[in-house]
Amino acid sequence: MQKKIGYYPGCSLEGSAREYNESVQTLAKAFDVTLEQVPDWNCCGATAAHNLNKVLSFALPARILANAEKAGMENILVPCAACYNRLSMVQHELGKNESLRNEVNAIIEADLKCNLKILNIIQFIQMFISDFVGDKQQLLFNKKVACYYGCLLVRPNDVLGFDRAEDPQMMDEVMKSLGADTIDWPFKTECCGAGLSVSRTDIVGNLSGRIVKEAADRGAEAIIVACPMCHSNLDMRRPAIEKAIGEKIDIPVIYISQAIDMALGKTQKETGINRHFVPVNIELKKKEAEPQVVIEKTEEK
Amino acid sequence: METNNNNSFEPKVVAFVCNWCTYAGADLTGTSRIKYAPNVKIIRFPCTGRIDYMLLMKAFANGADGIIVSGCHPNDCHYTSGNFHARRRWMIFRNLCDFIGMDMNRVVFSWVSAAEGAKWAEIVNTTVDTIRQLGPATSFQKLIKNSVFEEVGNE
Amino acid sequence: MARIGVFICHCGENISATVDCEKVAKVASEFPGVAVSVDYKYMCSDPGQNLVKEAIIEHKLTGVVVSACSPRMHEPTFRNACAEAGLNPFLCEMANIREHCSWVHEKGDATTQKAIDIVRTLVEKVKRNEALAPIYVPISKTAVVIGGGVAGIQAALDIADAGHKVVMVEREPSIGGHMSQLSETFPTLDCSQCILTPRMVDVARHPNITLYTYAEIESVDGSIGNFNVKIRLKSKSLDEKVCTGCGACIQKCPVKKIPSEFEQGLGMRTAIYVPFPQAVPNKPVIDRKNCTYYIKGKCKVCEIVCPTKAIRFDQEDSFVEVQAGALLLATGFDVLKTSAFPEYGYGKYKDVIDGLQFERLASASGPTKGEIRRPSDGQIPKKIVFIACAGSRDPAKGREYCSKICCMYTAKHAMLYKHKVHEGTPYIFYMDIRATGKMYEEFVRRAIEEDEVKYIRGRVSQVYEKNGKLIVRGVDTLLMGQPVEIEADMVVLATAGIANQGSEELAQKLHVSYDKHKFFSEAHPKLKPVETNTAGIFLAGACQSTKDIPETVAAASGAAAKVVGLFSNDMLKRDPLIAIVKKSPPPVYSSCTGCFMCIQVCPYQAIDKEEIKDRNGNIIKTISHINPGLCQGCGTCVAFCKSKSIDILGYNHDQVYAEVSALLNE
Amino acid sequence: MSAHSENSSLSAKLHQATEVKSAKCYQCGKCSAGCPLSTEMEYPPSVIMRMLQTEDLKNDRKILKSQTIWVCVSCEMCLSRCPMEIDIPKVMDFMRQKSIAEGLSNPKSKNIIRFHKAFLDSIKYTGRLHEISLVADYKMRSMHLTQDVMMVPKMLSRGKLPILPEIIKDKKKVSGFFKKSEHTNF
Ligand SMILES: Cc1cc2nc3c(=O)[nH]c(=O)nc-3n(C[C@H](O)[C@H](O)[C@H](O)COP(=O)(O)OP(=O)(O)OC[C@H]3O[C@@H](n4cnc5c(N)ncnc54)[C@H](O)[C@@H]3O)c2cc1C
Ligand SMILES: Cc1cc2nc3c(=O)[nH]c(=O)nc-3n(C[C@H](O)[C@H](O)[C@H](O)COP(=O)(O)OP(=O)(O)OC[C@H]3O[C@@H](n4cnc5c(N)ncnc54)[C@H](O)[C@@H]3O)c2cc1C
Ligand code: SF4
Ligand code: SF4
Ligand code: SF4
Ligand code: SF4
Ligand code: SF4
Ligand code: SF4
Ligand code: SF4
């Protein structure tokens, strides 16, 4: 079966979140999905445009959507949660407000239809990966993990349509299917500090600190994320975090795509976990026949 | 009786009102001794929902220059929803009249409750003023007589 | 030939000051069909009335127009006078030349002319009036009360005490409703069961009351005075006449872990059960969904242990039909469940409970025998956070209304907790405190001042569990939005009062209207608070909107008084000014085309279909038919009928067209 | 239309631009209770809503000069829990732009603003974000020369900071948006 999908990596996946891009590419390859980049894509403008310039906050994402539409794409995968949020929101707003759409069309010199299916990484996994993991999985992700969704991926809930507003389950289910034990915790959708990473590192330390500590307190051995901003705040900002909470915590932060890659038995280079600041020292067990898993579990006691 | 001289033109206005709100409201105008123009004469209905809009045509055909239809406020209808149906039917009827080229400024739709005596006087006065400015509905009357009203007949 | 009498009143100076009454009388005497026209100083005085009576006899009048004040003032007076003189009262009309003429215009020709026009109009109308007789509908003096909460109980006892028959239909195995679940009640803190149980027993014992529990309304037709109500008696799987209520079956039933509805899931019950020890009737039912015998075909322990052999596994639902003159809806309310709150944990934290669950914890007969212990581990909570307005006043959750009772019961809960756990601290997050009843504000102040309940003004954003505590994140809006974080042992949500499950279906069966939240609608918010728009169906209690007990009982007694008032006559007398479908001789029968637009617009569901059959019973035509007991005479159907097949007595086509012509043809 | 809004309150302008009506706010405080940044704000979101409700020019100015509007990260927690579904993130967006337009932006928040500006400039010239130039640019603007320096070698060694920017083909068009945005408003 030929599986093909439009792909908008976004700027961070070309830079500080390079490993996210690598792991998504690895994942797509493993399941024979062709990722076709949106032609000549630009930056979505992220929080900066949103905060300072309303026109840009529409025009920049709109050009991306227009390029994708022009290339005849129906679905596009947007792994970065921030980009996913901006693209979805802009398409939603323009879709329902015709006069605004006309104004934006005039600026970007295009004629938007606003009918793309914009997929976040989890929707992508559900659509193309989940059903086929079974035979390909080599290692059991037999760890206790904290799935952290952040804010941009799930809110506003009525537009982005996540399964449950305050306690989403989609990522948890993916992780459970890999053999992980996911913790039930209240900070799944709390904010990590997002765009304040550079300008107010102190705040990020506080917010991300609360999240990392809560996950650690509840016995998580890894935090699973789906957003480069969450990742950089929770992984690269560990010094600020440690300063804020006054203790050292060394649980790694892993992208959901990396987690699947790991379970498929991919190398560090293929998953990109070698690029993390907090080392990913996770040993996964070989996946074996069902009864043996049961025996292993009893041994653990 | 009427002349085509606008200065001495006294508009004839018929008011179709419901028994429970506007009729009682107009009674209150009386008990409060609030004065208004004598050009308006009232016909009582159980509810605005009863008002068959052909009656309006009939009134115009018989020489009315303007019409007021008034009943209870939207959620106060004595019969819960009669005024709502009246309103809905009126919308449709109005579009129809608009379509055949009638001037619908001659018909005033309003809500007057049993407590709004002063409001009734005000509505009468403004309606009479408006109609006085519009002048006699002679052409209007002809239009109706010729187009809509033949088969309904004058009794 | 019409012979109309016209009587012009001066009302002292009230009319004659601006209207030339003599002239009006003179002009009127020349109207076609007018036999006599006179003016007089005070028409409503005895001599005035006699004038009318004598003229009727002397001139053999066929109609009377009294030109005087508003018909809203003296129509009954003059109609009675006519009746006394042998003229059908509906052949008398009033021309309003006072309120609509003499009082609102200046003295002058225009005013007199207007009075003449008004008189002419009414003369033309009265010529077309018909002699009418009031409608009488016989009344079956039995009331069906639906719902056996405190509202239904109060209403049933009031009606039964007045000497009328009552059939009470309760869908649960016992009557009592939510009040039977409450611990103590505000504002007096008296024990709920203590005041309710005797009344429940009264219902069961009352010779005028027939009680059907575990029963539901199957269908209703007919109209005021004569409803035909079909009741489904759900199978209890036992013969109530044989069962003595000894309880042996309940003790031995092996299925013991069914969450009890009465205990709001905080206690367990068996498959054969009575909801609570004081239940009325105190006889069990088998819950077939949970009984091993019905699921797996094996068990029958209850049958074996029953000393009277009362169990009937093969019993089926049965039906009874009741002829009732009135129906009374008292189906109560429910509360929103904690699972409706994502931000407070979707109902997954055991120690986040709703108000009714707290009532059970505080109740001496409850699962903890009245000790406040938290459900997760049975510990006595040291800090309880109460959250008011949970799901009420929250358009985002679909409910913009205030539930009205929760401010009070939350204050009560905090107080009860403090009385039972002296060292504990109750916190209440609130938006406003609504305590508007008698002694209510005083009650809340007592909670704050004497029992030291900590009120914090602000809504809670999130509740989550950590290390066996519930972390409550709120703010104090009276301190500039300062964050407040409380490590609580238990959280009680004062969840919104909502319409009872099944209320929409019931409303549709009965054709009563309901609001968008599915509470039943009263006929008028101020003047008809216990009546529905359907004549003969009344409302009581929380099924109309959440109410506390005093209000519920007041409404129930009000509704009962309405029923008793209705039953105080053998026949129901109604004004005959109603709609009729015009009939014509065969083969046409009626100009009605059977479009049934009229059925859709009638606000009272007064119109149904009538089949016209030939001698062999074949249907020739289906036309509409108006139920005179239901029609209120609004006339909406008349205006809607395109074929002009419906007319309304008192305001018929002939009359109103004649009025319009007469008014304008000076 | 705009002429009329010159003298009207900030709340009225907000309503006109975004359809958010401050009068709808209950003052229940649920937004402030959930806002992860409320402790960093001098006026938590519910207080901002209250200030808008007063329609007092003094309060309007305080809002535009506040740190609050810059500290808000648009996480939408407030909106998702508000019983009246008041779109506070939209309010904050509006206030930020108004604040800049009226030259009232909070001095303590200048770094946040500088960062956003540097971010947008980076896109303006290349069409995409180039993180190393962004950080360099920001440091020049904020004079926080040493902050985060420790991270750079670590990032470079992990291949997280490409030295050369990627430039999109149609970069003219994208920088054109910036021009147009100067005289467009919606
Ligand atoms: C937590 C809490 C605490 C409270 N504390 C107090 C207090 O301290 N003081 C006070 O004054 N009030 C208090 N109240 C309010 C009080 O509970 C109500 O005022 C009262 O219960 C209303 O009585 P009701 O008969 O209208 O409704 P309900 O008590 O709800 O009774 C309705 C009855 O109708 C039955 N029924 C429902 N549908 C059908 C159907 N389709 N067919 C047949 N039967 C049906 C039900 O089974 C039930 O028996 C409290 C309420 C709550 C939620
Ligand atoms: C400012 C104001 C605004 C209000 N607005 C509203 C509103 O918008 N909506 C609403 O629902 N309610 C409103 N109300 C409440 C409403 O007025 C009352 O609910 C209502 O009037 C109560 O009616 P009542 O018959 O019990 O008492 P009253 O209206 O006080 O009537 C009592 C009657 O008894 C007579 N009387 C007194 N003593 C004796 C005696 N010893 N012997 C013989 N006769 C006696 C009095 O003369 C009087 O006629 C308002 C009240 C106020 C003060
Ligand atoms: S009948 Fe009416 S108008 Fe005549 S005297 Fe009596 S109150 Fe006055
Ligand atoms: S054991 Fe028999 S008699 Fe006793 S309660 Fe049960 S059914 Fe009734
Ligand atoms: S047959 Fe059913 S009700 Fe009877 S004892 Fe067994 S499980 Fe209980
Ligand atoms: S009664 Fe009080 S707690 Fe209940 S909804 Fe109304 S204000 Fe809120
Ligand atoms: S609207 Fe008229 S024609 Fe139609 S069913 Fe009713 S009575 Fe008959
Ligand atoms: S007059 Fe009104 S109530 Fe009577 S049948 Fe017609 S619509 Fe129904
Ligand atoms: S949550 Fe909404 S209603 Fe409550 S204070 Fe905040 S903005 Fe106002």
Ligand code: SF4
């Ligand atoms: S969007 Fe802004 S105001 Fe709202 S919760 Fe997030 S940070 Fe606070």
